[in-house]
Amino acid sequence: MNNIVKNMLGLYFLGAIGLISYLLCSSEYFLNKVIGDRADSIAFSQSFYYNKENVEYNREVYSILRSFWGVHSMESTILDSKQGEIACNRSFTIRFLNDYLFSIRMKKDNRIQIPSPVEELTKIHLNEYPREEFFQIIKKAPKLICYASLTTSEISCAKFVK
Numbered sequence: 001m002n003n004i005v006k007n008m009l010g011l012y013f014l015g016a017i018g019l020i021s022y023l024l025c026s027s028e029y030f031l032n033k034v035i036g037d038r039a040d041s042i043a044f045s046q047s048f049y050y051n052k053e054n055v056e057y058n059r060e061v062y063s064i065l066r067s068f069w070g071v072h073s074m075e076s077t078i079l080d081s082k083q084g085e086i087a088c089n090r091s092f093t094i095r096f097l098n099d100y101l102f103s104i105r106m107k108k109d110n111r112i113q114i115p116s117p118v119e120e121l122t123k124i125h126l127n128e129y130p131r132e133e134f135f136q137i138i139k140k141a142p143k144l145i146c147y148a149s150l151t152t153s154e155i156s157c158a159k160f161v162k
Contacts, residue, residue, distance in 0.1 A: 027070035030096035034137065034145070035160065040065055043145070043158035058087065062158060064094065071095065074104060100137040102147075106130035 035041050043062045048055060058078055065073040074094045080087040092104040138155070139146035146157040 024070040027072070027095045027097075028066075030098055030102075031064075031066070031070075031072065033099050034096055034102070034140065035064065036142075040162075041160055042162040043160050045156055045158040047156065097134075101134065102137070103132050103134045105132045 041062075041064045043064070045060050045062070046057055047060065048057045058080055060079070061077045063075045065075065067073065072094050074092040076090040076092065078087045078090075079085065091107045093107065094102060094104045096102045134150040135147040136150060137145060137147045139157070143160045144157060145160070146155065148155045
């Protein structure tokens with residue numbers, strides 16, 4: 001009976017090590033498939049918000065900072081269209097789950113309220129109460145990526161500038 005318990009614990013330990021290794025290595029593998037071999041990529045996007053009175057927009061710059069273990073960081077800066085000033089800076093962890101799916105989670109020390117009125121209500125809520133958010137990649141090109149949020153159904157595109 002003692003050998004059965006030892007064998008089961010050994011199998012459990014090997015399974016846990018295998019799963020952790022897969023999760024860490026697969027994120028790096030799929031990151032390379034999505035953005036190529038760009039080291040510390042920089043992407044740019046511009047968002048438009050339509051309402052009854054007018055059209056507002058903001059600009060956002062993303063930096064994807066690679067780490068060795070597959071848990072990468074993404075830094076984001078949003079520029080407000082009205083003042084032309086920085087509205088906020090945000091930091092996320094980003095994981096690539098396959099060729100067409102990735103997730104981001106806002107870092108805990110980075111919970112901020114975006115002062116810009118152009119943000120829609122669901123994005124304001126997700127910034128106040130962060131959780132892991134999933135995105136599906138709907139278009140990939142050498143310098144362009146378009147993706148849809150599975151939480152808010154928002155579609156965004158970003159152009160790689162580096």
